[in-house]
Amino acid sequence: MNQEQDVSTRKVILTMLKTSGALTVSEMAKQLGITEMAVRRHLNTMERDGLIEAKLVRQAMGRPTNLYSLTENADDLFPKKYHHLTLDLLSELIAEAGPDKVDLLFERRKERLISRYEEQIAGKALPERVKALAEIQNANGYMVDWQATEDGQYVINEHNCPISQVANQYNHACQCELMMFENLLGADVKRVECLVKGGNKCSYVIQQKQ
Missing domain, CATH: 1.10.10.10 (Winged helix-like DNA-binding domain superfamily/Winged helix DNA-binding domain)
Known part of the structure; x- marks a missing residue:
């Protein structure tokens, strides 16, 4: 066989x-x-x-x-449709309390993630912070690679988005991820490609604050 x-x-x-x-x-x-x-x-x-x-x-x-x-x-090998439940609950929340409440939920999630990961990143030089963040995102299913560029910048590429179904409808989820990266890295971060917007990956360019 x-x-x-x-x-x-x-x-x-x-x-x-x-x-x-x-x-x-x-x-x-x-x-x-x-x-x-x-x-x-x-x-x-x-x-x-x-x-x-x-x-x-x-x-x-x-x-x-x-x-x-x-x-x-x-x-974990079998199909899961948790995003359907999540989207239904968010729709109900909007109907009851308005869209601002959904944005607030994403903001609180961002702050919780920052609190969870900042100890793993704090006190390191920028290359080590980028590496640590890439490893965190990899562990969370984002299929990440990263590299340093010749001009002293860094690039993080996420080839998978576990929350893509939610982010497709609620763009604030993507904005919160960008802000989380900026906070954890203590650097300037720019998203140059996005899966939700039709890109092949989510790509972030990172550089030391001037």
């Missing part, structure tokens, strides 16, 4: 465990139409990757057997 087929079979096993709950090797083998040995090979890989876990259970007859189920890590 080639690598592509292996990956496909593992996806099927993950879906089975998601929809059916915990299963034994025998039950999975029957549903997949492959040998129990082949199933165990896939399970070993997924267990190593932290996607499934085994629990030994006693049976009325015969030897105890392992029941396999998904871990919390595996749950």
Whole structure:
């Protein structure tokens, strides 16, 4: 079985465990139409990757057997539509209290993020602050790279935006990110490209304050 087929079979096993709950090797083998040995090979890989876990259970007859189920890590592999709920709630808030309240929420989120991250960045030289901020954004799912330019500036590129669905409707979210960067870096920051506005990435040019 080639690598592509292996990956496909593992996806099927993950879906089975998601929809059916915990299963034994025998039950999975029957549903997949492959040998129990082949199933165990896939399970070993997924267990190593932290996607499934085994629990030994006693049976009325015969030897105890392992029941396999998904871990919390595996749950992240399945589609999530949290942005629909977020957008619905923001719409309700606008209807009840007006658009200024939504802007205030984004402002408070910005201040909370600044408070959360400023200790990791404070006291460093600008290159180290840029590097630390890039690592923070990477950990938050923004798929970041950064570099220094020949003219002494720095560029942070975000190739993914986890809040893009919200930012598409509420541009203040993007403005708050820009202000958060300026605050944490203590530098002049300019956004020169934006995913929400049709760019291929969100790109920020950073330079030391004059």
